[in-house]
Amino acid sequence: MNKMEKESGIKIPMDVKNGKNTDLLTKFPLLKRILKARSFQFIIILPNLFVFYVIILAGIIGSPVGNRNIAIVFIWILWWFLLIAIMVPFASRVWCTMCPLPFFGDLFQRMAFIKVRLGKTAYLRNKMFGLNKKWPKYLTNIWIQNIGFLTLCTFSAVLVTRPFVTSIVLGLMLLLGTVMSMIWKLRSFCSYICPVSGFLSLYSSAATMELRRIDNDVCLKCKDKGCYKGNEKGYGCPWSEYMGTMERNNYCGLCTECLKTCPNDNIGLNTRSFASETIIKGYDESWKGFIMLALAMAYSVILLGTNGTIKNWANAPETGNWGGFFIYAAILWSSALVVVPAVFYFFAYLSKLITKSTQSVKEIFKTFSYILVPLGLLAWIAFSFPLIFVNGSYIISVISDPLGWGWNLFGTAGFKWQPLVPDYLGYVQLILLLTGLGFAISRGYRVSLNIFKDEHTALMGLLPMAGFALLVTLAFLTFFIG
Numbered sequence: 001m002n003k004m005e006k007e008s009g010i011k012i013p014m015d016v017k018n019g020k021n022t023d024l025l026t027k028f029p030l031l032k033r034i035l036k037a038r039s040f041q042f043i044i045i046l047p048n049l050f051v052f053y054v055i056i057l058a059g060i061i062g063s064p065v066g067n068r069n070i071a072i073v074f075i076w077i078l079w080w081f082l083l084i085a086i087m088v089p090f091a092s093r094v095w096c097t098m099c100p101l102p103f104f105g106d107l108f109q110r111m112a113f114i115k116v117r118l119g120k121t122a123y124l125r126n127k128m129f130g131l132n133k134k135w136p137k138y139l140t141n142i143w144i145q146n147i148g149f150l151t152l153c154t155f156s157a158v159l160v161t162r163p164f165v166t167s168i169v170l171g172l173m174l175l176l177g178t179v180m181s182m183i184w185k186l187r188s189f190c191s192y193i194c195p196v197s198g199f200l201s202l203y204s205s206a207a208t209m210e211l212r213r214i215d216n217d218v219c220l221k222c223k224d225k226g227c228y229k230g231n232e233k234g235y236g237c238p239w240s241e242y243m244g245t246m247e248r249n250n251y252c253g254l255c256t257e258c259l260k261t262c263p264n265d266n267i268g269l270n271t272r273s274f275a276s277e278t279i280i281k282g283y284d285e286s287w288k289g290f291i292m293l294a295l296a297m298a299y300s301v302i303l304l305g306t307n308g309t310i311k312n313w314a315n316a317p318e319t320g321n322w323g324g325f326f327i328y329a330a331i332l333w334s335s336a337l338v339v340v341p342a343v344f345y346f347f348a349y350l351s352k353l354i355t356k357s358t359q360s361v362k363e364i365f366k367t368f369s370y371i372l373v374p375l376g377l378l379a380w381i382a383f384s385f386p387l388i389f390v391n392g393s394y395i396i397s398v399i400s401d402p403l404g405w406g407w408n409l410f411g412t413a414g415f416k417w418q419p420l421v422p423d424y425l426g427y428v429q430l431i432l433l434l435t436g437l438g439f440a441i442s443r444g445y446r447v448s449l450n451i452f453k454d455e456h457t458a459l460m461g462l463l464p465m466a467g468f469a470l471l472v473t474l475a476f477l478t479f480f481i482g
Ligand code: SF4
Pocket: 095, 096, 097, 099, 100, 101, 102, 177, 189, 190, 191, 194, 195, 196, 197, 253
């Protein structure tokens, strides 16, 4: 039993512990050389920083019409789809590797784009600028991210249609990330505030890729601990993760620093099966799952559904129906924070009742909440497919006219809107939702074994949770397909 297992009381499946299918860095030495290069992250962030700048500018001075402005089309159609349907499920938090938001904060703390400064800053062996205050212990969780994300999403009808609002929000996040880096140590903004980080952390646990130490014993004997403390080759982990015991993807921002700092070349980039990391550590993570599930349902109704009244309520800044907006916000917040968790709690209670387990309902509730990961992630992917398939053609036209000013930079500005295979979308969504259900049940069984230990009791304990997953899937099918 390793440290993580002792802490959580949960047995980590063997395929997570040592069933690494392929170490991509061993298989592709060129990839290893690229990731180990000091300039790697800087080079990969730079073009994104430029696009980010254009997007913020476009939101402020460009066309207010959403589908003619790169701020809306690139962020809410292209980026969102790539993030949720490709990056997170296949490559964990790879977006954080290239995200431009912490760029200026990192630059301030390091006073260098690439260079490493040796020195002493708390436990780090790097010279870091700024106040480097410790983040308050009682806030070392993802509750702020949960509430921040829910708040942003409450205004999503405006956020995803008005370029100006998108720009302001992105600009504020950039500013906040930078200011926080001046006050608090390392990437406190990424770890505890960034609203995107919350769902990236939760869903990256399902990803088919992980960065991990290769040999436990090498880490145990390692005196340098460069991955955590930094050394002349690179910075100590900006996310305060210690590779020697890290067992989950959740809080590794894939910055690749530890690849550079590990003196024993003891870090691999492994492929693994989907949703193989089945551990939820705290209620903040459970609630992230509930919030994401409730939001996916709400968005399916608002953005893809035909109910005019709810759309009208959600879009109050445009319709002026603030009374309706408060009803909508109250329904959204109570569903995400109270109703869906309460329903799940009831099913967890049934699980305890059927199995006559000595485990508390709370523990069963928390541990089983992992099933929300495959269930929610696949529901979000199913939700996002229509966005890209129906509105993807805007990407081609907006590339030539990013501000909506009538330019035609690459000759594609006149590309007509044309939805892709709309007749087959329902089937794609059906397959995705059933895949989510399948993983929720199969991984739920693994979780159930961890709780109830013997196979028969585990199956009985799983039954109510499988019922919950089935109900959720049926609800999504009704929203998507009718
Ligand atoms: S946590 Fe947020 S700000 Fe930080 S790198 Fe990831 S997406 Fe960017």
